[in-house]
Amino acid sequence: MSELSDLYQEVILDHNKSPRNYRKCENCNHDAEGYNPLCGDHIFIYIDLEDDKIKDISFQGSGCAISKSSASLMTTILKGKTKKEAEELFSKFHEVVTSKIGSEQDLSNLGKLAVFSGVRDYPARVKCASLAWHTMLNALKDEKNLSSTE
Amino acid sequence: MNKENTQTVLELSENPLRNFDVEKIRQDFPILQRMIKGKPLVYLDNAATTQKPLSVIDTIKDYYTMLNANVHRGVHFLSEQATLAYEESRLKIKEFINAVSACEIVFVRGATEAINLVASSYGRKNIKEGDEIIISAMEHHANIVPWQMLCEEKKAKLRVIPMTDDAELMLDEYEKLLNEKTKLVAVVQISNSLGTINPVREIIVKAHQRNIPVLVDGAQAVSHIKVDVQDLDCDFYVFSGHKLFGPTGIGILYGKAELLQEMPPYQTGGDMIRMVTFEKTIFNDIPNKFEAGTPNIAGAIGLGAAIDYLKYLNMNQVAKHELDLLEYSTLRLSEIEQVKIIGNAKNKASLISFVLENIHPHDIGTILDSEGIAIRTGHHCTQPVMQRFCIPATARASFAFYNTKEEIDKLVSGIYKVIRVFG
Numbered sequence: 001m002s003e004l005s006d007l008y009q010e011v012i013l014d015h016n017k018s019p020r021n022y023r024k025c026e027n028c029n030h031d032a033e034g035y036n037p038l039c040g041d042h043i044f045i046y047i048d049l050e051d052d053k054i055k056d057i058s059f060q061g062s063g064c065a066i067s068k069s070s071a072s073l074m075t076t077i078l079k080g081k082t083k084k085e086a087e088e089l090f091s092k093f094h095e096v097v098t099s100k101i102g103s104e105q106d107l108s109n110l111g112k113l114a115v116f117s118g119v120r121d122y123p124a125r126v127k128c129a130s131l132a133w134h135t136m137l138n139a140l141k142d143e144k145n146l147s148s149t150e
Numbered sequence: 151m152n153k154e155n156t157q158t159v160l161e162l163s164e165n166p167l168r169n170f171d172v173e174k175i176r177q178d179f180p181i182l183q184r185m186i187k188g189k190p191l192v193y194l195d196n197a198a199t200t201q202k203p204l205s206v207i208d209t210i211k212d213y214y215t216m217l218n219a220n221v222h223r224g225v226h227f228l229s230e231q232a233t234l235a236y237e238e239s240r241l242k243i244k245e246f247i248n249a250v251s252a253c254e255i256v257f258v259r260g261a262t263e264a265i266n267l268v269a270s271s272y273g274r275k276n277i278k279e280g281d282e283i284i285i286s287a288m289e290h291h292a293n294i295v296p297w298q299m300l301c302e303e304k305k306a307k308l309r310v311i312p313m314t315d316d317a318e319l320m321l322d323e324y325e326k327l328l329n330e331k332t333k334l335v336a337v338v339q340i341s342n343s344l345g346t347i348n349p350v351r352e353i354i355v356k357a358h359q360r361n362i363p364v365l366v367d368g369a370q371a372v373s374h375i376k377v378d379v380q381d382l383d384c385d386f387y388v389f390s391g392h393k394l395f396g397p398t399g400i401g402i403l404y405g406k407a408e409l410l411q412e413m414p415p416y417q418t419g420g421d422m423i424r425m426v427t428f429e430k431t432i433f434n435d436i437p438n439k440f441e442a443g444t445p446n447i448a449g450a451i452g453l454g455a456a457i458d459y460l461k462y463l464n465m466n467q468v469a470k471h472e473l474d475l476l477e478y479s480t481l482r483l484s485e486i487e488q489v490k491i492i493g494n495a496k497n498k499a500s501l502i503s504f505v506l507e508n509i510h511p512h513d514i515g516t517i518l519d520s521e522g523i524a525i526r527t528g529h530h531c532t533q534p535v536m537q538r539f540c541i542p543a544t545a546r547a548s549f550a551f552y553n554t555k556e557e558i559d560k561l562v563s564g565i566y567k568v569i570r571v572f573g
Contacts, residue, residue: 040536065572128512
């Protein structure tokens with residue numbers, strides 16, 4: 001049985017308490033809004049993309065510890081990455097939080113994001129963890145539609 | 151009245167549970183013996199759905215084991231027996247809410263379908279351009295969206311009775327909303343996200359002074375307070391079986407016979423007709439006119455068993471126990487500095503919605519779940535209520551008569567654990 005501490009790992013609690021890059025990015029040229037109607041998580045992602053590289057990325061919004069820390073960690077990891085690298089990390093992250101309970105998880109190259117591996121044991125919380133990522137992808141695609149994990 | 155009193159006394163003297171014993175009652179509910187994540191289940195999500203006593207579970211099993219046949223059709227033994235059981239259940243429900251006649255009881259899927267039925271049948275026939283429908287600020291989405299769609303279709307207007315910061319409806323504002331354009335009032339009796347018990351009787355009296363019919367959403371009320379549709383004089387009353395210790399997928403639309411008779415069918419097909427030719431169809435009488443197709447027979451019979459179970463309890467003592475639970479949980483939660491209770495109406499059902507400073511309700515729910523405690527977190531299908539109180543969501547503990555003070559103590563310890571984790 002999974003332990004609560006697998007979900008709420010120290011890193012997650014820390015990012016929830018003091019979220020990084022929690023601001024509106026002044027020179028952003030890409031942004032998107034994400035909303036999870038199930039729990040009311042609401043997020044805005046701002047990206048400054050220069051020559052296909054994420055020069056700056058930040059977020060604002062309100063949500064649970066999982067969604068907030070996921071957004072915060074995501075911004076620290078994606079800064080400096082190319083658009084393609086960001087998309088690859090999205091797929092990897094998505095795989096980790098949605099993989100079948102009990103199956104092997106490939107946590108290599110995930111770095112700090114590996115702390116979200118416990119989320120898959122809490123199916124109701126997968127959407128919380130992935131909201132920021134879906135919104136980030138939409139921002140990169142310049143989709144102005146509201147992102148939703150529904 | 152006298153007859154009723156005699157009956158109560160008789161029931162009490164025959165009732166082995168007349169001295170309300172919560173531990174005995176808990177044994178009637180098999181799921182309450184379950185362990186969740188290694189801990190005894192503490193089920194505090196009764197406003198979402200209630201647990202089922204063994205008698206309801208057995209009734210459904212017996213129906214499929216011994217009685218299964220289609221109703222109102224066959225001349226064979228089983229079909230007759232199934233029809234009898236199905237119609238007997240309708241009678242039990244008629245008595246339970248004190249309707250004048252069993253033909254006023256329509257079996258539907260739940261409160262949501264009942265409201266949709268009225269909106270689509272009564273509403274489409276009677277609401278015209280420029281008319282107004284009044285609802286309240288604390289409605290469940292099920293009592294907002296059907297009216298909103300009807301208003302859009304008919305170019306009518308939806309008006310909303312506002313509420314105070316304590317989550318009480320502002321009746322003086324309601325009176326101001328009533329006018330010659332008002333064609334219907336639809337209001338919730340007990341709010342599912344705030345616990346407020348609304349003065350529906352007063353609301354109905356005011357509407358009836360202008361001959362405006364009133365629909366009451368009783369989804370949360372039926373399990374907590376005695377409902378008497380004649381005393382209320384409501385025109386429609388809706389509720390779901392699964393919130394009344396019965397099965398899911400079955401619910402009730404009560405409507406005054408004269409209103410139901412004038413209403414066009416909601417769905418068409420088998421069982422709701424008297425005669426069909428390719429030129430014309432003559433519809434069946436009420437309530438069958440509104441029960442097209444094979445109904446949820448097992449569900450209807452199961453709901454009858456739930457009502458039998460409730461008769462077996464002394465509802466006055468149930469009400470007292472629930473009030474104790476509400477008072478105790480309000481007291482204990484108020485002691486926690488970080489807790490803010492949402493919904494402080496003077497007249498309140500045994501339900502407590504709260505938020506914790508800087509901690510999202512979803513995180514509260516997950517931590518409590520790890521202690522075996524089931525609560526609901528989110529907007530409870532009442533997003534306008536959340537907007538009214540400027541919060542994204544609440545955590546809600548909702549009680550039934552089988553809950554105990556010890557369970558509230560566990561909830562309180564659980565909340566302290568939440569604060570420790572996120573502190």
